[in-house]
Amino acid sequence: MQSSLQIKNCQLYRQNELLLSLNEQVNGGEILTIMGPSGGGKSSLLNWLTGTLPSSFKANGEVWLNGQNIDNTPPHLRHIGVLYQDALLFSHLTVAGNIAFAMPKGNKKQRLGKIEHALEQVGLKDMGNRHPDNLSGGQQARVALLRMLLSEPKAILLDEPFSKLDTQLRVDTRELVFSQIRDHKLPAIMVTHDHSDADAANGKLITLSSAL
Numbered sequence: 572m573q574s575s576l577q578i579k580n581c582q583l584y585r586q587n588e589l590l591l592s593l594n595e596q597v598n599g600g601e602i603l604t605i606m607g608p609s610g611g612g613k614s615s616l617l618n619w620l621t622g623t624l625p626s627s628f629k630a631n632g633e634v635w636l637n638g639q640n641i642d643n644t645p646p647h648l649r650h651i652g653v654l655y656q657d658a659l660l661f662s663h664l665t666v667a668g669n670i671a672f673a674m675p676k677g678n679k680k681q682r683l684g685k686i687e688h689a690l691e692q693v694g695l696k697d698m699g700n701r702h703p704d705n706l707s708g709g710q711q712a713r714v715a716l717l718r719m720l721l722s723e724p725k726a727i728l729l730d731e732p733f734s735k736l737d738t739q740l741r742v743d744t745r746e747l748v749f750s751q752i753r754d755h756k757l758p759a760i761m762v763t764h765d766h767s768d769a770d771a772a773n774g775k776l777i778t779l780s781s782a783l
C-alpha cells in the first residue's frame with residue numbers, strides 16, 4: 572500500500588478565531604508546501620498533526636496516516652518526524668548519541684553500524700564521536716536530518732528547516748532532505764516563507780490567506 576498522510580476537514584482555531592481550513596492528502600514521496608503570512612497558523616497546523624497543539628488552540632477534523640486514523644494516538648506513537656529551523660541537538664550527547672536516542676531499540680552493534688553508514692552517506696564520516704557544539708550549522712542540520720530519518724518516521728513535517736542556512740548550504744541541505752523523502756517514499760509537509768523551497772519541492776503549493 573502506498574503511504575499517505577491525510578488531513579480531513581481540518582479547521583484550526585485560536586481563541587475562537589478561525590486560522591485556517593484544510594482538506595488535503597499527501598502521498599508517499601510527495602511534498603506539500605504551505606506558505607502564508609506570519610501568524611497564519613502554519614506551525615500550529617504541524618503541532619496539530621503531531622498531537623502537540625497547545626490548549627489555547629482548538630481543531631476540528633481528522634488525521635489519517637497510512638489509512639489509519641491517529642487522532643487518539645499519543646504524539647510519541649504517531650511516528651511523524653519533524654525538522655525545525657534549529658537543529659535542536661542534545662549538546663551533552665555525541666553526534667552518534669543524538670541519532671541513537673531516536674532510533675528504535677535493538678542490537679547495539681547493528682544500530683551503530685546503521686549510524687556510521689548514514690553519517691558516511693551525508694559526508695559526516697567518522698564524526699559520530701564529535702559533540703554537536705563543534706559542528707558547523709550545515710553539519711548540525713545533517714545530523715538533525717539523520718536523527719529524524721533513523722527514527723523511522725512514517726511521515727515528515729518540515730517547519731522552515733533551511734531558513735538559517737546560507738544560500739549554497741540551503742540548496743545542498745534541501746536537496747538532501749528532499750531526496751531522502753523521495754527515496755523513502757514518505758509523505759511530507761513543508762512550511763516555508765521561501766519561494767525557492769516551494770519550487771524545489773515540486774509538489775502542490777497552498778498559500779494561506781492573510782492573518783486577521
Ligand SMILES: Nc1ncnc2c1ncn2[C@@H]1O[C@H](COP(=O)(O)OP(=O)(O)OP(=O)(O)O)[C@@H](O)[C@H]1O
Nearest residue numbers: 585590607608609610611612613614615616625627
Ligand atoms: N502557544 C500559543 N498560545 C497562544 N497563541 C499562540 C501560541 N503559539 C502561537 N500563537 C499565536 O497563534 C497564531 C498562529 O501562530 P503560528 O506560529 O501557528 O503561525 P505561523 O503561520 O507558523 O507563523 P510564522 O510564519 O511566523 O512562523 C499567532 O497569532 C501566534 O501569535
